[in-house]
Amino acid sequence: MGKWSNQINGRGNWSFTKYIYDNLYNFQWINRENNEIEDNLILTKSISLERVEQYIYFKDIFKGEYFSKLLEIPEALEELKIHMPEGYKTKEDIIDVINSRALNPNLKALDMSLPTHLNFVLISLNLPPHEGEVNDPMEYIVDALEKKYTKEENN
Structure with missing residues (x-):
């Protein structure tokens, strides 16, 4: 497998990966601000180009910006309080838990299962x-x- 990456205008990187055994080439545009893949293209040996679908993941949903809007709904806030660890009952506490790095492995495991x-x-x-x-x-x-x-x- 060969890999090449090039920064463009400080906004992001084009990443190129060649998978030798599968005769596949993968081009990705990675946004530098949020380090997320915004475009993902696969080129096959037969020179056909197809766009790879980006799935929705829990880590994409569990962001403070979404939860701060959700927490404005009193019923949603009360429901979330029930599921929070002991001592985490305010809006700010809930957003801190959602933004914590400790939550990421659990979200990834949930995505995989x-x-x-x-x-x-x-x-x-x-x-x-x-x-x-x-x-x-x-x-x-x-x-x-x-x-x-x-x-x-x-x-």
């Missing part, structure tokens, strides 16, 4: 289990929750 344990997560959220194949489990959960609460609001 989600495809194989999707039905368990759905059932624990009082959602019906899925049937068939799911391409992006997190997107499926978000859509299912949205349908559930939209349906409840309309009743």
Whole structure:
């Protein structure tokens, strides 16, 4: 595997990786401000170009900016307080826990287990289990929750 990276205009990096055995070439644009991959392209030996889908991960959702908006809803704040460690009950405490580095390995483990344990997560959220194949489990959960609460609001 060969790797090359080049910084462009201080805004980010193009990263190029050649996977020798698979005859694949991977181009990635990495935003320098947040160090996240914004564009991910794969070039195959047959010179076909395809865009790789970016899945939704728990670490993307568990950010202080999203939680600060969520914590403005009194019911959401009370629900989150129930699940917080002892002594972490204020809005600021919850945001500190969400932003802590200690949470990242747990979120990564949850992301990795989600495809194989999707039905368990759905059932624990009082959602019906899925049937068939799911391409992006997190997107499926978000859509299912949205349908559930939209349906409840309309009743």
